[in-house]
Amino acid sequence: MDVNEISEGIFEVRKGGKKILATKNANPGSNVYGENLLEEEGEEYRAWDARRSKLAAMVLKKMKVPIKSDSRVLYLGAASGTTVSHVSDMLPNGIVYAVEFSPRTMRELIQLCDTRSNIVPILADASRPKLYGHIVEQVDVIFQDVAQPNQAQIAAVNAEQFLKDDGHLLLSIKARSIDTVANPSKVFKEEVNKLEKDFDTQFKVIKKHDLAPFHEDHLGLVAKKKLKEN
Ligand SMILES: C[S@@+](CC[C@H](N)C(=O)[O-])C[C@H]1O[C@@H](n2cnc3c(N)ncnc32)[C@H](O)[C@@H]1O
Structure with missing residues (x-):
């Protein structure tokens, strides 16, 4: 997994050949609307679905x-x-x-x-x-x-x-x-x-x-x- 900050607080996570938009989870361990949680180097990211936002x-x-x-x-x-x-x-x-x-x-x-x-x-x-x-x-x-x-x-x-x-x-x-x-x-x-x-x-x-x-x-x-x- 590779994480790149593309704008302040907004990340592009590359995983298994896919690019996933994400934010760093302010409440680690829990998601909000069923979105995927992604872990990298002790940080947790929440996948952010453009079809829902x-x-x-x-x-x-x-x-x-x-x-x-x-x-x-x-x-x-x-x-x-x-x-x-x-x-x-x-x-x-x-x-x-x-x-x-x-x-x-x-x-x-x-x-x-x-x-x-x-x-x-x-x-x-x-x-x-x-x-x-x-x-x-x-x-x-x-x-x-x-x-x-x-x-x-x-x-x-x-x-x-x-x-x-x-x-x-x-x-x-x-x-x-x-x-x-x-x-x-x-x-x-x-x-x-x-x-x-x-x-x-x-x-x-x-x-x-x-x-x-x-x-x-x-x-x-x-x-x-x-x-x-x-
Ligand atoms: C398309 S949804 C918003 C989705 C949300 N922005 C998101 O991405 O999670 C539009 C929302 O605006 C609210 N809304 C519509 N007119 C409003 C108004 N005049 N004042 C406050 N809320 C309003 C609706 O009740 C609805 O929940």
Whole structure:
């Protein structure tokens, strides 16, 4: 087995001729969603499946993930914590604020928090950031995967309130949640336009990539805030 760190906290494990994306297990000896555990030189890694994670798909599409070991991350659309658990692995000195509005999924996410102290679970609607403004601090990264028709607006209002001026937005846009019949590339173009122009907080898109074949009709996007001129 051969292990190579391809981005801070993200590893490529070569085993039996296969390349496996992985993070270093912050809770050794246990997995989260049935993923494989891989051992090398006293360290344990958790295989990270790009078909179950837009963020992992973005990594495999060679999109730079600007998460560092001490980052503050706001994660919108946490679900039961599949990807949040890998973000938690990447943050030995950081914290991830995980927002999810479904109480049923939140129950599973809370179980994950029992074993990982760097996840702050927040049961709230991500389109209303004022409701969790007293919990979340200024963050280095917002990752959003919410599958809503107003995805761009949700990103903008959260960035307005929480994203540091030099922070990054990582966004997964699901075309079918915005328009079920339109051509996805048309939807993506319109969403990028909205992010660049429509809201009080505007973004400069640095990189975008289709996430197929891992996630059909999804666009992964990395952006920075456009700073307001005085
Ligand atoms: C595609 S799933 C997220 C999967 C997760 N990111 C992962 O990789 O493990 C989308 C999640 O967003 C949640 N969601 C949708 N709209 C939301 C909103 N306005 N506020 C908070 N959560 C929302 C859904 O309940 C669902 O759990």
